[in-house]
Amino acid sequence: MADTEKVKSVADINAETQRIGQRVWDQMERRTPSIFDRRWWDDRILSWAMSDESVKVQMFRFVDVLPMLKTHEQITQHLQEYFDDVRRFLPWAARIGLDISRPNTVMGRIVAVNARSNARNMAQRFIAGSNVDEVLQSVSKLRKQGFAFTLDLLGEAVISEPEAEAYQEQYLDLINGLGPHVNAWSENMQIDTDQYGPIPRMQFSVKLSSLYSQFKSVDPQGTAEGVKERLRPILRAAREQDAYIHVDMESYATKDLTLEIFKDVFMEDEFRDFPDVGIVIQAYLPEAEQDLQGLLEWVRERGTPIWVRLVKGAYWDYETVHAKAAGWPVPVYRQKWQSDENFERQTRFLFEHYDELRPQIASHNLRSLSHAIAVAKHLDVPNSAWEIQMLYGMGGEMAQIFEEMGYRVRVYTPFGELIPGMAYLVRRLLENTSNDSFLRQSFREHVSIEDLLMSPTEVGQKTPPPAEEPVPAFVNEPHSDFSDKTVRAAMQEALDDVEAQLGREYSLVINGRAIDSNKTITSRNPSKKSQIVGRVASASPDHATEAISAARRGFKSWSRTDPEHRAEYLELVAREMRERKYELAAWEVYECGKPWAEADADVAEAIDFCMYYAMQMREMAKPRNVDVPGEENEYFYRPRGVAVVIAPWNFPLAILTGMTAAALVTGNTVVMKPAEQSPVIAAKLMQIFQDIGLPDGVVHYLPGIGEEVGPELVGSPEVDLIAFTGSRTVGLGIYEQAAQTDPRQENIKHVIAELGGKNAIIIDSDADLDEAVTGVIQSAFGYSGQKCSACSRAIVLDDVYDAFLERLVTATESLKVGPANDPGTSVGPVIDQEAFNRIRETIDSEKETEDEDQELALAGDDGPGKKEGYYIGPHIFSNVNPSSTLAQDEIFGPVLAVIKAKDMDEAFDIANGTEFALTGGMFSRSPKNLLRARQEFQVGNLYLNRNCTGALVDRQPFGGYKMSGLGSKAGGPDYLLQFLIPVNITENTLRRGFAPPSEDDEPATTDTE
Incomplete structure (x- = not known):
């Protein structure tokens, strides 16, 4: 296309985008929910949350921790802790409620019941159900509204092989359970067919990382084998029940491996001709264009088209923060207009190749969706050849309007247990209240429709570039990014x-x-x-x-x-x-x-x-110079x-x-x-x-x-x-x-x-167990526990002890023990024969302990075995006595003692009850208990809500006291002082009443002048 034609094409599409957007906007203005609609009240809550950033943060932190709060006292306590500092921004009724409610009071009980009820009601807006019957009811309702659906399973992070198997089983049960009902529905041509004929009514979105607990980019071959083994049965069930399977995209670190596994499995003879599959491409990644180009080339080789769900991306904050902390290039666009512009570019790419990469345009942004419709019209793409996708519980009026305009609208529908799904709820709420959210701008801040429909390029011209971030005096050497295949090859x-x-x-x-x-x-x-x-x-x-x-x-x-x-x-x-x-x-x-x-x-x-x-x-x-008239002092x-x-x-x-x-x-x-x-x-x-x-x-x-x-x-x-x-x-x-x-x-x-040390991590009753279990495993069994900073004691509050221990054991059991040169290895060998013998003797001795309560909860597999190397699988002892040898002596191997504490007072007593004071950690979402840890936990390096190993120079100067060391901190600002002797030199500069002037003195004058 000539340049002039291309400019005209862009101008025509933009003009059509404006017309479509204005038309949809006018209809939306007439469809706002009434005061009698539950969503009206939800929107009022969200509007209040958006009024102040600090309130929003505390509200979402509370929603995040709520699933772990079992009693009214715990809920009331956390409400007090979270909102006390921001009470001046709260509505008057909320302030009064905080002031008069206290744990173990009638008012406290009422506030707790209301808090849990409101959060549950809010979650029900975004989560379709927790079982087949509830999900069927929700998707039936969607169908009556004229919408198609795709289901996504929520829940805890998959950190063990039993959990990965359960994830697979839930999809198999849902496919087989919903199939007979959904396939018996009467046909709706708008959502059940495309330009070639029928398309599956049942659609499911799957996260590959949830199919294999040891999903590691550093080990693409082992990861691919583990994922495919569980993905294939899902694909077979989908073909039998006429269902569609979509592969979701997660963090940037897993992107390339996800694409690789997707391409590999769908080039297998059994699935090469399966057309009812798709994958996500995230437009906030500049790499989106090359990924789409790669998919196009692959589809042409495959000979069977696929669907592509184009999204902006849901992990912008995480990707930005993670990359900066790791010292890696930030993989996402820095400004929203850039993501929007890329979204529009890739939308056009998909429509230009819609017979091979079938477009699913997923957004709540009116400009983005209007632009997609305009491009489709400009390129003569049939309405049935593509679809709009929106989230369950969000933008309902807009979705209804697009359905009435004759487009297929598919609703991305999360299902699963409501309480474990709270993390998903928090993400949805954050999207609803982010500063750049279309919904926020349009419904809460009364931004004009002209501004909302402005092209990303125009927005970019009016948007100043991001401020240059100050470069610190010291920057840590970045760790290698093994998700990059060139790094793995090197x-x-x-x-x-x-x-x-x-x-x-x-x-x-x-x-x-x-x-x-x-x-x-x-x-x-x-x-x-x-x-x-x-x-x-x-x-x-x-x-x-x-x-x-x-x-x-x-x-x-x-x-x-x-x-x-x-x-x-x-x-x-x-x-x-x-x-x-x-x-x-x-x-x-x-x-x-x-x-x-x-x-x-x-x-x-x-x-x-x-x-x-x-x-x-x-x-x-x-x-260091401290000079006075007539005297110079140098330190x-x-x-x-x-x-x-x-x-x-x-x-x-x-x-x-x-x-x-x-x-x-x-x-x-x-x-x-x-x-x-x-x-x-x-x-x-x-x-x-x-x-x-x-x-x-x-x-x-x-x-x-x-x-x-x-x-x-x-x-x-x-x-x-x-x-x-x-x-x-x-x-x-x-x-x-x-x-x-x-x-x-x-x-x-x-x-x-x-x-060295005998380091402990405390697990509070409100801890995020996904993070706590993962953090303890990394700390206890990373490098086979052979770190002076390693966690050798997990001190768990009684309320969550059983749940934590069960997940800890199954997750640890799923770790791969093997040679260090195998990139899939999680636990390698111990260092030598002497260490092997010493650790084995300790384990054998503890098996024969006279303590009736202590149990060997896990004797991990030794992998290749002692004939080949010095392999000892992870071992976990439960109900360990805090004063026992196992809980007091440094073992320096993959052996963890799990200790129960009745309350936080006892937890700190146990944690501090050793001769060592090197590292420690705590997983908690209670601001009060985190503050206590800062004040009471006797360690040189304290880690809150993360693993207790991996100190970095300058960020976490490393060293302990008591019997862990002399208190010096390697990699810290005062470490070099240990290697030096301070000297002070004083010189009397006064000579017979005359002293040389200092640099700050004014020139002397005399009477003769």
Whole structure:
């Protein structure tokens, strides 16, 4: 089409859009609900909620938590907690109700009953029913109004295989239960046929992530197999009952995999000719156009058309916040007019190819729907060849008008239990009350019809671009996005390359020279213990002495190196790590059994430490001056001297790099003693230090057996500082030995020690169990529980104990135990034979406990088994005594103790009732209890409504107290102070009554002037 014709076409379509929109608007103005209509009162409530943003937030938070509130007292308490701060914005009746209602009072009971009743009534507006009979009644009513339907199952998030099976069964039951009734309806040509003939009356929308609890973009093959196994029976039932199946689209992270699975299953011989299927495309994604183009090419190869539901997208806030927090590009358009413009572009694309990609235009925006009708007319697309889709309970008047105009209108109809469906209700309410919502603008704020029907391009011309967001001084290294196939391919390539390098030999490095020894440490792959990762020279006490002496000699010049130059060295290390990110992660997979995401995160944290400490040192290098007339005072820092860094194996690169980088940038020289289980990764770090040109004598690589070299490293009089991360027993031994003063030493040794934890997560009675179960599983069994921050105690309030435990066990049982190099693995091996034996002995001992109440709720499958690697499946013990060994001692493995608490007072007593104070967590939707956690939970890092692992540099400086450490915080603003000595210099500048002027002084004058 020539440019002039294209412009005319756009102008003609826009003019037609305006005419259609005005016509629909005029009819809608005459159809507003009356005061006797329930929806009129619902709309008044929504209008009130929209009047103030803070009220809206609290209202929706209350609706979200309501399903978990079992008693009138709980409801009244939450109403008080949620609305107390915003009471001045409430209607007078609501304020009076809050003022006079209290838990355990008659008024409190009345308020609670009304709150639950109103929420239930509101939910019934948006949710069609909870069983076949109720759903049949609702869809029959829709049909009488002239609407078609598509059903979507609501409920809890699917976090276990039994829940995924139940999701599948509900669809099978509904298909088979509704089929005979729906197919017996008398024909309605407008909604039951298209240009070719009959179309299915029964339509169902399915979320693929709900068909397989281990749906992971990092594991496309395993995920696809799990999804297809449950999707195929649904498709067979649909064909038997003449039903249509639509695949819903969810978060951006699952988009590509969802499209891939959709294409794969419908290219199978059994389903290749099935035309009654479709998928969603989200227009708020700039990628929508390429996704549609890809679907078009695939359909042509398939030979059978599909339907495409075009939507704006329901996860804008989530996608924006999640991407920013992860440091990834925001995948959605930043402004609404851009999404609207893309929606119109893709609408035209669908209509241009309507015989292959059959359009379903899903929106409540009058402009968007009017534009679709105008495009269809312009391209001569028959009315029966496409349809309008709208949400159940929303925009009813508009839907009725389009039906009367002769268009097929299909209502997206959620069904399921009303209480679990509350999350869906909240999303619908948010859509109804968002600032950019068409319904809000048209019915609540009296925006003119001219503005509402303005083209997105015109809106964009009048809309200022989004404000530039301030760039923080420090930005965390983004974790790799394994939903991106190019990232997965890069990681797999690195794994293949590293596997070819396994078994090599590595020397000590002292003063820049490679040194061999007569002993070696053999590093084995925990996932496959027959596989040798490398053979590393093992240092002797003499080697330790040599390394310390070399570090002492190197200290003089290094300590005098400009801090700016020292910071630049760290940035060079970070740059090198970025370039080798997948390679370094692959070494961690093989040497330490870290699954893909865990290994990747460890490398990112190592980069963060380098960049953050470089930034911090630049600031700390600026002297603090406090001058007065005749006196100058300068406060600055000097390095301590020789630092010994003793690192653990569980974060083999991050912690070793972090402690070493902190020592180096502050001007200390370092002897690195890595864990015996991870010497090869440490050798790679040493190689990086050499590659960037760090001077000889500044860092020394000294792998060895702790019992052999440890006494010399800790006891040497030439060592000034010891940075240690590891077990409490070893750490306290280091602290004790360092305190013994050798007459030859010049400094009192300084010890930095992080010693582990016995971390707890409290589950409140109002907690979101979807999030709580997932958070505890991630915290307890991520990296097989081998993190000092891991959750080893779940303290659950009595009210939700049974429900939580049941879901926890079934969800944990669904985790895949396997080798770390398998991207589908959730729980890999433990680190070595010693750890395997120790954890097994603990489990066996607890099985034989004399405590009659304690039970082994889950003995997880060991996956490949101990013959291949050091595999121990997740274990959950229930009804654990808070004072028992299981609840008090650090196990450092995939073992979780679940403890019951009668109330929140007891929960905090249990949580604080150990020798440790490292990390803790709490899942609660009570502002009062969350505040109590902030004040009473004795931990160095407290996590509210999220997992208690995964601290990031600068965001969550990490470290604990009591027997968890000395209180220093790695990755925090005061960590480098541990490696420095503060010095103050004062100079008297007064000489015989004369002092040099300061920079702020005015020039002196004399009488002669």
